[in-house]
Amino acid sequence: MALLDILHFPDPRLRLKAVPVVTVDADVRAIVSDMLETMYDALGIGLAATQVNIQQQIIVIDVSSEKDAPICLINPVIRTLEGSEEMQEGCLSVPGYFENVTRAERIVVEALDENGAKQEIAADELLAVCIQHEMDHLEGKLFVDYLSPLKRQRIKKKLEKTPSSKSPSNDDSHSSAS
Ligand code: GNR
């Protein structure tokens, strides 16, 4: 188990597109486990592999209040989208900013779980929003892309001035100590 570094907008690596997972094997399950640990540690309700610099179609989510209901979506595909709804969104890759985004109100998504089994999830409310937000990450898209260019530019400028606590200079992940 390990905590992974979360990339921050405007890091260009957040724009990379994830490729489908070929085989859901032990390596993939290790990534899922590290992503869940990272998501819970960061107090997020979801995390996409793109945010931790892994370009594979892997998402973890837990929208439960007890934080005891993890969901893993591998190679997700939206089957149906219905309605539309505005909700205030935040993002672990855009820390400190919360803005309204309009998305589909109800969705059905098909994906593999952490054991490689096919699952179909019907979602509404926060889970529907979160799944759409995470699937955007896998395509290199961020919630700030739905805002006006002026708002997006303001957020970009402010985050560029904010030093990240997880910058490469104080990253000890390459040390040999265990
Ligand atoms: O923790 C998160 N909260 C959130 C709130 C509203 C809409 C979407 C989200 S996802 C976000 C975690 C994150 O950045 N996932 O990519």
Ligand code: NI
């Ligand atoms: Ni996000």
